[in-house]
Amino acid sequence: MSIKYGMIGTGMVGGWLVKGFRGCERSELTAVASRSEEKAKAFAQQHGITTAYGSYEEMLKDESIQAVVITTPNTLHREWTEKAAHAGKHVLCEKPAAMTAEDSAAMIAACESNSVKFMEAAMYRFQPQIAQVLELIQGGRIGQTRLIQGAFCFPFKQEGNIRLKKSMGGGCLFDLGFYPISFAVLVAGQTPSFVFGASLYAESEVDLSNSATLQFENGISAVTECAFCTDIKIHAEITGEEGRLRLTDPWTARGTKKEIEIWKNKKHIETIELEDPNAYTTEIDHFSDVIAGETEQLWTPDDTLRTISTLEAICKSARIVEAMKVVGP
Ligand SMILES: NC(=O)c1ccc[n+]([C@@H]2O[C@H](COP(=O)([O-])OP(=O)(O)OC[C@H]3O[C@@H](n4cnc5c(N)ncnc54)[C@H](OP(=O)(O)O)[C@@H]3O)[C@@H](O)[C@H]2O)c1
Structure with a gap:
C-alpha cells in the first residue's frame, strides 16, 4: 500500500524532501500547499507534483491524502500539526518539533487523540x-x-x-x-x-x-x-x-x-x-x-x-x- 502525502510549505527543506520522495517505494508526494497560490503552482510544476493548493487549510480537506509533511518555520509546527491531526492526517513534522516541551507534548497528544501517527523528521537518525x-x-x-x-x-x-x-x-x-x-x-x-x-x-x-x-x-x-x-x-x-x-x-x-x-x-x-x-x-x-x-x-x-x-x-x-x-x- 502506497501512502499519499501533501507538503505544507515550499521552502529549502521542502525541495530536499521532494528529492527524497523520488526514491521512495511506498510514499508518494501528490500535493503541495503554500500560503500563496502562485508559489504552490510554481513549486508543483517545478517538481512534478499533481495538485497545488493556495492555502494549507484547503489541502487538509483533500481526502486523497493520508499524511502531511510540515516544513514551516519552527514556531508554526504546533499549529499545523494540530490542524492536520484534527483533519485526520498523519504528521511527519520537521525538526525541531517545537520550541518547548509543552508544545511538543500537545502536538503528540493531538495526534494520539485523532488516531494518527506523529513523527519528528530527525533525518540523520535514518x-x-x-x-x-x-x-x-x-x-x-x-x-x-x-x-x-x-x-x-x-x-x-x-x-x-x-x-x-x-x-x-x-x-x-x-x-x-x-x-x-x-x-x-x-x-x-x-x-x-x-x-x-x-x-x-x-x-x-x-x-x-x-x-x-x-x-x-x-x-x-x-x-x-x-x-x-x-x-x-x-x-x-x-x-x-x-x-x-x-x-x-x-x-x-x-x-x-x-x-x-x-x-x-x-x-x-x-x-x-x-x-x-x-x-x-x-x-x-x-x-x-x-x-x-x-x-x-x-x-x-x-x-x-x-x-x-x-x-x-x-x-x-x-x-x-x-x-x-x-x-x-
Ligand atoms: N531535516 C532537515 O534536514 C532540515 C533541514 C533544513 C531545515 N529543516 C527544518 O525545516 C523547517 C523549514 O526550514 P527551511 O530552511 O526549509 O525554511 P524556509 O526555506 O524558510 O521554508 C519555510 C517555509 O514555510 C512556509 N511559511 C509559513 N509561514 C511562514 C512565515 N511566516 N515565514 C516564512 N515562511 C513561512 C513558507 O512556505 P509558503 O510560503 O509556501 O507557505 C516557507 O517556504 C524548519 O523547521 C527547519 O528546522 C530541516
Whole structure:
C-alpha cells in the first residue's frame, strides 16, 4: 500500500524532501500547499507534483491524502500539526518539533487523540551509521560509555532567513544544536538530569553560538557545540572506558560514504565504511511503514520529548547563566 502525502510549505527543506520522495517505494508526494497560490503552482510544476493548493487549510480537506509533511518555520509546527491531526492526517513534522516541551507534548497528544501517527523528521537518525554506532556501543566495543561530544557549526549570515528571526524560532541552538544534543540523548538513552548552556546572542536576540554540558544519571556526560558564527566544525565522538568512536560526518546526507573510526589507547584501530543513502527517502518510507502498522517507530514521540525538553532547558540555562534541572520523560 502506497501512502499519499501533501507538503505544507515550499521552502529549502521542502525541495530536499521532494528529492527524497523520488526514491521512495511506498510514499508518494501528490500535493503541495503554500500560503500563496502562485508559489504552490510554481513549486508543483517545478517538481512534478499533481495538485497545488493556495492555502494549507484547503489541502487538509483533500481526502486523497493520508499524511502531511510540515516544513514551516519552527514556531508554526504546533499549529499545523494540530490542524492536520484534527483533519485526520498523519504528521511527519520537521525538526525541531517545537520550541518547548509543552508544545511538543500537545502536538503528540493531538495526534494520539485523532488516531494518527506523529513523527519528528530527525533525518540523520535514518543514516545507517547511527544504527551502527548504537550496535557497536551495545556490543561492548568501547566498554562503558562515559563521554559524548558533538558539534554542528558553520558560518550563516543570510539576512531575512527564518534561522536569524526570533519570531520564527530562529537561532543555532534549535536549528543546529538539535543534532548533537538529540544524538547525546539518544546514545545516553535517557533525558539528562541537568544541563548548562552558554550562548552568544545577536542584536536580534537569536543565539549565534551555543556550548552545552549535559549530565546523565547513568554516569554519562555530553558536551555539545553549535554556531552560525564560526568556521565549519562538524563531528561526533563517543568515548567509553575501553575505546572511542569518531564520526566525521554525522548529521547530513550527501550520497557518498560515511565512516566510523574506532580508536583505542590513542591508536586508530579500524574504520567502518557505511553507505550514505538519501536519508530523507529512508525516513519518509519508514514513516509510511509506521502508518501501515508494519514497523516500530525508530524516532519516537519520547525521543522528541526528551530532545526538546533538553533543548529548552539548555536555552533557559544560557539565558540565566545557571545550570538547569531537566523535566522530561
Ligand atoms: N531535516 C532537515 O534536514 C532540515 C533541514 C533544513 C531545515 N529543516 C527544518 O525545516 C523547517 C523549514 O526550514 P527551511 O530552511 O526549509 O525554511 P524556509 O526555506 O524558510 O521554508 C519555510 C517555509 O514555510 C512556509 N511559511 C509559513 N509561514 C511562514 C512565515 N511566516 N515565514 C516564512 N515562511 C513561512 C513558507 O512556505 P509558503 O510560503 O509556501 O507557505 C516557507 O517556504 C524548519 O523547521 C527547519 O528546522 C530541516
